[in-house]
Amino acid sequence: MTDNAWPGDWLRGVLELCVMQALSAGPTYGYAIATELADRGLGVIKGGSLYPLLQRLEQAELVVSDWRAGDGGPGRKYFSLTPAGYAALAAQTHRWLEFTALTTALLTAHPAGGTR
Amino acid sequence: MKPDALSPWYRDLVVALRMKGASGREIGDAVAAVQSHCADSGDTPEEAFGTAQQYADALPLAEPAESTVRLLVRAWPTWLALLGSFLALACYDAWQAKTAVSVSVGTVIFLVVIVALAVGVVRFMGPVWRHRVLTWAVLSIAFALGLLAQVTLRQSAFSLPLAVAAPLAAVLLFGPALYEQRHLATAYDPVEGPFETRAGSERAGRRAAQFLAWLLPVGTVVVIAIAATLDHLSRH
Numbered sequence: 196m197t198d199n200a201w202p203g204d205w206l207r208g209v210l211e212l213c214v215m216q217a218l219s220a221g222p223t224y225g226y227a228i229a230t231e232l233a234d235r236g237l238g239v240i241k242g243g244s245l246y247p248l249l250q251r252l253e254q255a256e257l258v259v260s261d262w263r264a265g266d267g268g269p270g271r272k273y274f275s276l277t278p279a280g281y282a283a284l285a286a287q288t289h290r291w292l293e294f295t296a297l298t299t300a301l302l303t304a305h306p307a308g309g310t311r
Numbered sequence: 312m313k314p315d316a317l318s319p320w321y322r323d324l325v326v327a328l329r330m331k332g333a334s335g336r337e338i339g340d341a342v343a344a345v346q347s348h349c350a351d352s353g354d355t356p357e358e359a360f361g362t363a364q365q366y367a368d369a370l371p372l373a374e375p376a377e378s379t380v381r382l383l384v385r386a387w388p389t390w391l392a393l394l395g396s397f398l399a400l401a402c403y404d405a406w407q408a409k410t411a412v413s414v415s416v417g418t419v420i421f422l423v424v425i426v427a428l429a430v431g432v433v434r435f436m437g438p439v440w441r442h443r444v445l446t447w448a449v450l451s452i453a454f455a456l457g458l459l460a461q462v463t464l465r466q467s468a469f470s471l472p473l474a475v476a477a478p479l480a481a482v483l484l485f486g487p488a489l490y491e492q493r494h495l496a497t498a499y500d501p502v503e504g505p506f507e508t509r510a511g512s513e514r515a516g517r518r519a520a521q522f523l524a525w526l527l528p529v530g531t532v533v534v535i536a537i538a539a540t541l542d543h544l545s546r547h
Contacts, residue, residue, distance in 0.1 A: 225344065226351035242348045242359040246341075247369040254371060262343070262505035269346040270506060 201238055211248055212291055213237060215276060215284040218258065222275035225249065249274055257283050317342070320356045320363050323440075325502055327367030330436045332374065335500040341370060343504050364437075379434045388487030389527070390426070395483025396531040397422060402477045403535045407542060412476035417464030424457030484528045491524035 217228045228249075229240045252258040257280035264270045276284065317325065321342055328338045345356050345366070352359060360366040397418055405412040428450055432439055439446045471479070 224347070224351075226348050229352075241361070242345065242352075242354075243361045243366050243369060246344055246348070246360075247366075247371060251371050254373065264506065265347070265350075269343060269350055271347050271351075272340075272344050272505070 206237070206240075209291070210237075210240065210244065211252070212284070212287050214245070214248060215252070215257070215280060216288070218274055218276045219281065219284060222261075222273040224271040224273050226271075228274075252280070256280075321345070323363035324356075324367055326440050327364050327437075328370070330440065331367055331370075331372060333367075333370075333372050334374070335502045337372060339503040339507070340505055341366075342502070343506075379430070382433050383430060386429075388491045388524075391483050392487040392527040393422070393425065395480050395485075395487075396527055398476060398480035399484055399531050399535065402473060402480050403538060405473050405476070411470045412473055413467040413470040415461070415465050416468045417461035419468045420464065421457040421461040424453060424460070428453055484531060488524045488528045492521055 213232055214228055217223065217231050223231075225242065225245055229242070229245055232238075232240050249258060249260070253260055253274075257277060258274050259277055260272050260274045262270050262272050324342060324345070325338055328341060333341070345360055348354075348359055349356055356363070398412070398414070401412050401414050401418070432446075432450075
């Protein structure tokens with residue numbers, strides 16, 4: 196699925212985890228995170244959603260940032276996970292997988308539209 | 312970073328974040344992040360971030376915004392200097408008339424109007440910024456009415472001997488300026504981009520602090536000097 200059709204509530208629930216996952220490979224900047232998530236099928240993540248989330252992660256000390264000068268451009272703000280961020284990512288990923296396994300089991304127990 | 316040099320969307324963001332209580336460093340960082348993102352994506356700020364107000368609302372700040380009361384209390388040197396300015400002008404009139412210093416009912420009303428306008432602007436900064444022309448019109452009318460009250464309502468509200476009022480006016484007028492000159496530079500918080508050095512803005516801060524601290528006392532002395540010159544010319 197490559198269009199931006201995921202329900203907003205679902206995205207809000209999982210976006211933080213996906214952003215942290217995008218950061219787990221190493222320092223990167225906002226637009227690169229948005230592009231990676233879009234390429235992986237999550238849809239277009241607007242800057243207005245992404246940067247406040249990154250700032251909240253930074254305030255929670257799960258992420259740190261630093262500005263790096265660009266070649267003739269305005270420079271880029273690079274974000275990277277802290278050790279606490281990696282730990283939170285691992286813990287939350289584990290919980291999320293449990294949750295999705297549970298919901299998958301629930302949703303597939305009775306086929307949609309089926310009767311008991 | 313000079314907010315005046317930015318395009319309207321960014322200026323609105325600077326104002327919205329200031330009103331929310333963001334520091335100059337936080338604002339500069341937010342502006343630079345939007346510029347960087349838009350340079351990479353080719354989007355306009357509005358396309359990628361919504362309106363400046365929406366984005367400012369969404370950004371979490373390190374420190375919560377100060378309350379209206381705290382902001383007004385923090386401006387105590389300005390309030391004292393304003394009182395000193397009015398008292399100094401009344402002292403000049405009394406010295407000319409060789410009478411006790413009389414503060415008129417109109418002057419008291421004018422002071423109350425100024426304080427009320429300041430409270431209104433600080434309390435409703437958001438609507439004030441969004442309706443700048445209307446605000447300017449309302450403030451001008453209110454200020455003019457206050458001024459009219461000062462000119463027309465000449466009966467004395469209270470009076471003080473000149474020997475008491477003059478030193479008091481001097482202390483009220485120059486004391487806050489001396490205090491602010493020492494302390495305002497550290498409170499000055501310009502919008503700073505991530506690649507700007509603190510030294511440049513601190514120099515600008517000191518200059519701005521000195522200018523602001525002495526604006527009211529120097530202005531009052533200039534007004535008294537002009538009044539004295541006009542009085543002198545009218546007598547000859």
